[in-house]
Amino acid sequence: MKYLWLEIIELAFVAGLSSFKSLNNKARKQNWPHIKQQRAYGSPIHLYPLSGLPDDLQIAWAMWDQEKVTQAVEKERSKPGGGKSNRIPLGIGTNLAQRALSLPIRTTYFQTLTKTDLLNGIQKRIYDGYSRGLCPAAREILLERFPQLATIAPEAENILVAEEASTWGQTHLEDQFVYVPHYKIEAAAGFGSIIDSEQIINYLAFHKDWIRNRLRVSLEGLALINVIGDSMEPTLRHNDLILIDMAQRTIKDGLLYVLRIENNLIVKRLERLLDGTIKLRSDNSIYSDQLLNPKNEDEHPQIVGRVIWFGREI
DSSP states (O other), X not given: OBTTXXXXXXXXXXXXXXXXHHHHHHHHXXXXXXXXXXXXXXXXXXXXXXXXXXXXXHHHHHTOOHHHXXXXXXXXXXXXXXXXXXXXXXXXXXXXXXXXXXSOBOXXXXXXXXXXXXXXTOOOOOOOSSOOOBOHHHHHHHHHHOGGGTTTSOXXXXXXXXXXXXXXXXXXXXXXXXXXXXXXXXXXXXXXXXXXXXXXXXXXXXXXXXIIIXXXXXXXXXXXXXXXXXXXXXXXXXXXXXXXXXXXXXXXTTOEEEEEETTEEEEEEEEEOTTSOEEEEOSSTTXXXXXXXXXXXXXXXXXXXXXXXXXXXX
């Protein structure tokens, strides 16, 4: 769970569903608001904001506590291979509850009605695509669980009306940022690091305008990983955080790229020679250049993306 954004698998656990496929189909058919996030490798994931979910899912989310987490973990671990226990979201704590209670109170109701409801004459209410907020029922549950947060929650009489799409991004800070996943994978500035996980550790927020105007890249296909080793010093140091644009996989001589060779990730400067061979250059002079032949099935290098930014602890 990324702040108040959830994957469809996390939502399925929260809703108590045995499979996420039906929920995924419902989200697509009803066009739930979401962002698409490319992973370091594999298919992209869809992240859904809590503020745009149906009321019943918001209520289930508000009730998601450690007891329900424990029950879900035990159920998944009883399955062959441990099921998807590593995808179960953490219970809602004070921090997430506070973020949710700071959302405006929803004034439109987004809910899928059953055929029985429709036959009984219950009017079908359609999500307008613009409204955001926390439904009153979910708000009450959170305040019952975390009464100390009552002072920061919006007052009931201060109900905010649905805003136009053109003004939503200007008045809500969250929409001004893209949340880039930080993966539990390391790119070796040396002899290679084994990929043993695609687990997302956390997300870092980057301002969308900065990504577009300063880095001049798309908001999609971004990922963060750490560097290990010293072969790219002084440019990159051990444990530096690097931002990768996975849409840039065409080699431009002299730029930094992350490569996947078999089950290892490495970060190097690349240069394509006339015969098609790829030269891997290190910034640290004590390391020799390496040559890779893309036609060699044993090497079979795969360019993950170009390094476009790095961060470092002082």
